[in-house]
Amino acid sequence: MYQKYNSTINKLLILLADILVIEASYVITMTLRMGAVIPAENFNAYLNVSPWINIVSVIVFYIFDLYNNWTKRDLFHVMVRLVSAMLINTVLTISIIYITRNTAVPRSVVLGNFFTETILLAFSRYLIWRASQKRQKKKQVMVVGDSEEDVVSSAIHFRELVFSRYALHSRHSVRTSRELQALLEAYPEVDVVAAKTQLFRQSGMLEVCFNGYKEILIIPDILNILLKTAKLQILDDKLLFNLNHFNISPIKKNVKRVFDLMAAAGLLFLLSPLMLLVAISIRLKSPGPVFYRQERLGENNKKFQIIKFRTMIPDAESKTGPTLASANDPRITRIGAFLREYRLDELPQLFNVIKGDMSIVGPRPERAFFVNRYLETIPFYRYRMLMKPGITGLAQVLGKYSTTVEGKLQYDLMYISSYSLLLDLRILMETARAALHRENAAGVRSDTSSASEK
Secondary structure, rough: OOOHHHHHHHHHHHHHHHHHHHHHHHHHHHHHOOOOOHHHHHHHHHHHHHHHEEEEEHHHHHHOOOOOOHOOHHHHHHHHHHHHHHHHHHHHHHHHHHHOOOOOOOOOHHHHHHHHHHHHHHHHHHHHHHHHHHHOOOOOEEEEEOOOHHHHHHHHHOOOOHHOOOOEEEEEEOHHHHHHHHHHOOOOOOOOOEEHHHHHHHOHHHHHHHHHOOEEEEEHHHHHHHHHEEEEEEEEOOEEEEEOOOOOOOHHHHHHHHHHHEEEEEHHOOOOHHHHHHHHHHHHHOOOOOEEEEEEEOHHHHHEEEEEOOEOOOOOHHHHOOOOOOOOOOOOOOOHHHHHHHHHHOOOHHHHHHOOOEEEEEOOOOOOOHHHHHHHHHOOOOHHHHHEEEEHHHHHOOOOOOOOOHHHHHHHHHHHHOHHHHHHHHHHHHHHHOOOOOHHHHHHHOOOOOOOOO
């Protein structure tokens, strides 16, 4: 809890620093352009649009992931994102000035400010990045389980964490709290103990970790997900959890439908030039149709035809049958790889939303071939079919192409059990940010037999 609080404070401080830099850069640019005494008309015009410029800048920086774990990345990629965000900011700032009719802010100031603000922001980001690198230390994670198979599957789950703020220290099979206690005593440098929920339900396991002041990472099961949204009740003197069902009320469904129609219509209007450009590119770069239609299962297993921009060669599955996409898949065209990387292939599904087959946000729709297979092998999988599938969802913004079916199911059920309009808006914001991350668009892992399509 303390670490999360500390991280939030750091993000707010960086955000405030950005606003100060934005304000200072415009004053510097206007001074260089107009002299030491800025004309009142020009300065007042800037003050009128300044709040909007700050709000838009912060949103764009957030979308370009300049507030979330950016200190743990390569500095070059941080700077590339910063320059890209500033280009978008400059265009939006010019639009704001004309929409609000504050034309006394000259375009030369806005264009000149691109260089001033970029330099100042890059310098401030560099200082913060250097400071974070000096104090940053990856936490050592010990993955444990009650069998060798359990340990291996748990280690695979934490594979991605090894490359962020955690480092895999070791893997061990333990059956008793005494064995765990002996391991922690043998490896005092371990900071974190990671395991599936079942292990910590065994007697004494939690106490051993708490007594050793070790952080705990738990791979949740379905019960953990339900408990997250459960209502706490007191019956006599007993504490009880009242679990919600995996569904949403008719009122919420109606609100969601209205939101879907408004959002889809608005996005189609704004993105129609981009969609036209994508269609022309597919037509010029790859023989075959522009669009790709495929039967998927929606709410309550209802069949419908999903529409996407074609990213593979024509008749890609004519020889293989239904097959999941993989990293470096030879069936994916060059333009298709680009579209998948930035998720532009999904845009035609806005028409599915208008028709009512899909929602803007929800579990991704699957093909009947894979659904039938998952229903036989994965408990609770059928509950993700209680809601309309979505163009994007919690699994898409928090997971990756390579996230397993079980992992994506947990995200989907968490979304269904805790649905709200505010959550949809947040997921849409995260989708714009996640679309810029190449790692989230990676193919199915080659060593994973049960991986889901996007």
